[in-house]
Amino acid sequence: MPNTKNYHTSQPDYETAIDRNVPDFPVAEVLDEDKYFQNHEPPSYLPEIEAQIDKFVDFHCQQTQKKVVLVTSGGTTVPLENNTVRFIDNFSAGTRGATSAEYFLENGYAVIFLHREFSLLPYSRHYSHTTNCFLDYMVEKDNKVEINPEFADSMLVVLRKYMAAQKANSLLLVPFTTVNQYLYTLRLASQLLQKAQSDALFYLAAAVSDFFLPSSRMPNHKIQAQPSGKLVVDLEQVPKFLRRLVDSWAPQAMIVSFKLETDSSILIKKSVQALNRYHHQLVIGNLLQTRKNEVVLVTPDEAQNWIRLDDTQKHQNVEIESLIIPAVIQEHENWVKNWTAKNK
Numbered sequence: 001m002p003n004t005k006n007y008h009t010s011q012p013d014y015e016t017a018i019d020r021n022v023p024d025f026p027v028a029e030v031l032d033e034d035k036y037f038q039n040h041e042p043p044s045y046l047p048e049i050e051a052q053i054d055k056f057v058d059f060h061c062q063q064t065q066k067k068v069v070l071v072t073s074g075g076t077t078v079p080l081e082n083n084t085v086r087f088i089d090n091f092s093a094g095t096r097g098a099t100s101a102e103y104f105l106e107n108g109y110a111v112i113f114l115h116r117e118f119s120l121l122p123y124s125r126h127y128s129h130t131t132n133c134f135l136d137y138m139v140e141k142d143n144k145v146e147i148n149p150e151f152a153d154s155m156l157v158v159l160r161k162y163m164a165a166q167k168a169n170s171l172l173l174v175p176f177t178t179v180n181q182y183l184y185t186l187r188l189a190s191q192l193l194q195k196a197q198s199d200a201l202f203y204l205a206a207a208v209s210d211f212f213l214p215s216s217r218m219p220n221h222k223i224q225a226q227p228s229g230k231l232v233v234d235l236e237q238v239p240k241f242l243r244r245l246v247d248s249w250a251p252q253a254m255i256v257s258f259k260l261e262t263d264s265s266i267l268i269k270k271s272v273q274a275l276n277r278y279h280h281q282l283v284i285g286n287l288l289q290t291r292k293n294e295v296v297l298v299t300p301d302e303a304q305n306w307i308r309l310d311d312t313q314k315h316q317n318v319e320i321e322s323l324i325i326p327a328v329i330q331e332h333e334n335w336v337k338n339w340t341a342k343n344k
């Protein structure tokens with residue numbers, strides 16, 4: 001059954017986003033996760049998503065006993081106006097997340113795919129955002145539309161995998177657009193996933209905003225040109241949700257985050273820093289420039305496991321996620337074993 005949904009995340013809730021009664025943030029005070037949720041409205045569609053995720057997690061905990069991975073993918077936006085005309089976006093096409101989701105599915109996981117709406121999706125990614133126009137995949141024959149024979153064999157392979165995931169109810173698509181939608185949905189999903197205990201895995205590949213404009217300071221309408229000719233925006237730091245995820249939202253789950261850098265000289269240091277700050281189980285470090293060919297898996301003992309595509313693999317179009325996911329699954333199996341031993 002295709003995922004039917006009655007909501008889109010790319011249109012803001014005009015009525016509820018502004019609450020002038022909300023006190024302005026004390027700039028000096030570091031934002032606290034709880035304070036953020038007290039002062040920002042949840043997305044109006046959250047109850048619908050809660051029902052979908054709860055049903056999905058129950059199905060796999062009770063019927064299939066599959067491990068469940070929450071894969072986040074794509075970039076979050078920071079709107080600058082309530083009636084959003086301008087927003088700050090974080091770079092991510094969604095390739096890492098969508099491709100990883102496919103390999104988790106092929107390795108027997110159920111996948112909750114928390115993704116930027118309209119970014120790449122598992123399976124359809126092979127055809128949806130390519131340089132080919134989607135009409136190139138079709139031809140006219142005997143007054144009918146048919147699949148272009150040039151693509152038919154490869155499409156059949158992808159279609160069969162997609163249909164198998166649909167038939168097994170093992171892929172749930174959950175969209176976001178703004179960082180507020182992402183944070184509320186991630187908190188909700190992690191609390192619902194608690195029933196999966198250590199069988200739950202978080203694979204945080206989304207590019208999450210580090211700064212945002214608090215709703216108390218967000219203009220309702222399009223910002224007009226200032227007399228100075230400048231646009232000065234005063235942003236606050238997004239709460240460090242990873243700390244909350246580890247210490248209260250999903251304390252039994254294994255949590256994997258990605259560290260994105262552009263300077264190779266700080267990648268390992270920043271990856272270790274994230275582990276020391278958030279106390280989760282694995283950081284996958286990657287450089288923007290080489291992210292498709294190499295990553296480094298860093299664990300709390302500061303061990304580094306580099307995964308790199310060699311020239312042959314590059315020539316054969318091997319996807320690096322086909323090597324990353326088995327390594328992550330191995331770490332998750334160790335996590336489950338240790339957790340089970342501790343909680344006997």
Ligand SMILES: CC(C)(COP(=O)(O)O)[C@@H](O)C(=O)NCCC(=O)N[C@@H](CSSC[C@H](N)C(=O)O)C(=O)O
Nearest residue numbers: 092093094095096205207208240241242258259260
């Ligand atoms: C986004 C990419 C590079 C994939 O690219 P596409 O294939 O084109 O989608 C992904 O591999 C990645 O590094 N994702 C994580 C990027 C990111 O924002 N990581 C944050 C950590 S997760 S956001 C954590 C939050 N800011 C906090 O500190 O709590 C960071 O590096 O700082």
